[in-house]
Amino acid sequence: MSAPTPPVFDELFQAQFAQLVAWRRDVRRFRSDTVKGETIDALLDLMQLAPSVGNSQPWRWVNVESKDARDRIREDFARCNAEALASYETDRAIAYARLKLEGLQVAPVQFAVFCDQSTDQGANLGRRTMPLTLEYSVAGMLATFWLTARSVGLGVGWVSILDPVHVAKVLQVSEDWKFIAYLCVGWPQEEHIDPELVRHGWQDRTAAGRAVITR
Numbered sequence: 001m002s003a004p005t006p007p008v009f010d011e012l013f014q015a016q017f018a019q020l021v022a023w024r025r026d027v028r029r030f031r032s033d034t035v036k037g038e039t040i041d042a043l044l045d046l047m048q049l050a051p052s053v054g055n056s057q058p059w060r061w062v063n064v065e066s067k068d069a070r071d072r073i074r075e076d077f078a079r080c081n082a083e084a085l086a087s088y089e090t091d092r093a094i095a096y097a098r099l100k101l102e103g104l105q106v107a108p109v110q111f112a113v114f115c116d117q118s119t120d121q122g123a124n125l126g127r128r129t130m131p132l133t134l135e136y137s138v139a140g141m142l143a144t145f146w147l148t149a150r151s152v153g154l155g156v157g158w159v160s161i162l163d164p165v166h167v168a169k170v171l172q173v174s175e176d177w178k179f180i181a182y183l184c185v186g187w188p189q190e191e192h193i194d195p196e197l198v199r200h201g202w203q204d205r206t207a208a209g210r211a212v213i214t215r
C-alpha cells in the first residue's frame with residue numbers, strides 16, 4: 001500500500017493558522033448553549049495524534065457532568081481563590097479581586113485532565129532522566145486541544161486555582177492519575193485579540209524575541 005500524499009499547507013493556511021494562534025484566548029465567559037457530543041468527540045479523537053514522550057499518550061479525560069461534582073469543584077475554586085486573594089498586598093489584591101478567573105458556573109462542557117503515571121505505554125522511553133516529560137506530554141496535548149477547539153469556534157478556559165488532591169477525591173480517580181488541568185469548554189460570549197490579564201493591567205505580554213538567548 002502506498003503512503004498517503006502529504007497535504008500542502010499553503011500561504012493562505014499559514015496566515016489563517018497565525019490568526020488562530022493570535023485569537024486563541026483563555027475564555028471565562030461562556031454562552032450556556034450546549035455543545036454537540038460529536039463535536040467534542042471529534043476534538044478528543046484528534047488529540048490522540050498529539051505528541052507524547054515515548055508515544056505514551058498518558059492523558060486521561062474525566063468528563064465532569066454531574067451537578068454534585070461541578071458544585072464541589074466550584075466550592076474548591078472559591079476556597080483556593082480566597083486563599084490566593086489573601087496572599088496579595090493591597091494594590092495587587094484589589095486588582096486580583098477584579099479578575100474573572102473561571103467559567104465554572106456556565107461552561108456547558110467541563111473536563112478534568114489527568115496524567116496516568118502508571119502507564120507502561122512507551123516503556124519508559126525518553127523519561128528515565130526526565131520523568132516529568134510524562135506530565136509535559138499532557139500539557140503539550142492541551143495546547144493542541146486549545147487551538148483545535150478554537151478552530152471550530154469553541155472557547156477553552158484552563159482553571160488551575162484548585163486543590164489537585166481535592167479534585168482527584170471528588171472525581172474518584174486512580175491514585176496514579178496526577179491532576180494536570182480543569183478545562184471549561186463552550187461557545188465564548190465575547191472574542192478578544194488580547195488576553196484578559198493584559199486588558200485588566202495584571203500582566204503585559206513579553207515583547208517578541210525577549211525570551212531567547214544565544215550561545
Ligand SMILES: Cc1cc2nc3c(=O)[nH]c(=O)nc-3n(C[C@H](O)[C@H](O)[C@H](O)COP(=O)(O)O)c2cc1C
Pocket residue numbers: 024025026027028100101102158159160161194195196197
Ligand atoms: C497552566 C495554565 C494554568 C492556567 N490557570 C488559569 C486559571 O486558573 N484561571 C484563569 O483565569 N486562567 C488561567 N490560565 C490562563 C492564563 O491566564 C492565560 O493563558 C494568560 O493570561 C494568557 O491569556 P490568553 O490565554 O488569553 O492568551 C492558565 C493557563 C495555563 C497555561
